[in-house]
Amino acid sequence: DQQVKQNSPSLSVQEGRISILNCDYTNSMFDYFLWYKKYPAEGPTFLISISSIKDKNEDGRFTVFLNKSAKHLSLHIVPSQPGDSAVYFCAARMKTSYDKVIFGPGTSLSVIP
Amino acid sequence: GAVVSQHPSRVICKSGTSVKIECRSLDFQATTMFWYRQFPKKSLMLMATSNEGSKATYEQGVEKDKFLINHASLTLSTLTVTSAHPEDSSFYICSAQAPNQPQHFGDGTRLSIL
Numbered sequence: 001d002q003q004v005k006q007n008s009p010s011l012s013v014q015e016g017r018i019s020i021l022n023c024d025y026t027n028s029m030f031d032y033f034l035w036y037k038k039y040p041a042e043g044p045t046f047l048i049s050i051s052s053i054k055d056k057n058e059d060g061r062f063t064v065f066l067n068k069s070a071k072h073l074s075l076h077i078v079p080s081q082p083g084d085s086a087v088y089f090c091a092a093r094m095k096t097s098y099d100k101v102i103f104g105p106g107t108s109l110s111v112i113p
Numbered sequence: 114g115a116v117v118s119q120h121p122s123r124v125i126c127k128s129g130t131s132v133k134i135e136c137r138s139l140d141f142q143a144t145t146m147f148w149y150r151q152f153p154k155k156s157l158m159l160m161a162t163s164n165e166g167s168k169a170t171y172e173q174g175v176e177k178d179k180f181l182i183n184h185a186s187l188t189l190s191t192l193t194v195t196s197a198h199p200e201d202s203s204f205y206i207c208s209a210q211a212p213n214q215p216q217h218f219g220d221g222t223r224l225s226i227l
Contacts, residue, residue: 034215043119043206043218044157089156101147101216105156 003027004092004104012110019077021107023090026071030092034101035064035075038087047088048075080111116140117209119219127227128199134192134222136207143209146190147216148182151204163190197226 005024013019023033031052036044050057050064050073057064063076077084090104116139124132136146145164149157161177163169163184171177179201181193190209194201202225208216 036218041221041223043117043208043220046215046217049215100159100162102159103149103157 002105003030004090004102006088006090006104006107008107009105010108010110012112013080015082015111015113016079019075019080019084019109019111021075021077021088021090021109023073023075023104024071025073025092027092027094027102028071029094030102032093033064033066033073034091034093035062036089036091036103037084038089038106044089077109080109082111082113085109085111117143117207117217117219119207119222121222122220123223123225125225125227126197129196132194132197132224134194134205134207134224136190136192136209136219138188138209138217141209141211141214142187143190144187144212145210146184147208147210148180148190148192149206149208151206151221157206160192194224197224199226202226 003026034049035047037047038044048059048062048064050066055066066073087106087108089106091101093101118137120135148160151157159172160175161169161171161182163182165184165187169182184190204221206221208218210216
């Protein structure tokens with residue numbers, strides 16, 4: 001039972017254009033959402049996050065949008081750069097004593113020069 | 114920025130041996146550390162959560178006697194894969210977290226059991 005879903009396993013985008021990575025979740029108890037970026041043979045790197053009380057958070061080229069009613073969030077990268085090519089994991093946190101985070105399966109983004 | 118060091122990065126050993134993986138937070142105190150396992154082309158699967166000074170909380174299906182976790186200090190957690198077998202071969206990743214902060218990950222350990 002996958003609580004965090006990323007239905008696109010891969011995405012290709014031309015350099016300079018917008019990359020949109022989507023994520024859906026099923027558990028309404030999630031109160032905080034994160035995006036991580038991962039290169040091969042490395043651990044994930046935290047990218048950006050959003051609290052459930054917000055619907056948008058922006059950090060430079062990265063913007064995350066949250067639609068609570070649809071249980072959907074998306075990461076927008078604009079403009080996309082070749083160095084953005086990586087696997088992007090959507091993650092959701094349930095407020096428990098251990099701040100457990102559930103990861104989606106990831107979307108592999110390729111930015112074509 | 115926060116740095117988490119995971120060691121070793123790669124281990125190749127014979128079936129039946131035990132392997133210890135270390136996870137250190139280098140510039141912050143990690144009250145909580147997490148251990149994940151990643152299968153090829155799959156997501157990170159949380160194995161266990163540990164808080165400094167207390168027993169780890171294991172996820173369903175993870176054998177606590179097989180995967181021993183110790184979180185002895187605010188900067189160090191260890192995962193020991195006991196009596197490893199080929200099916201334990203995987204990519205193991207730790208993360209460390211300070212209160213109310215995102216998790217920061219190590220670079221992972223590629224474990225290969227022959």
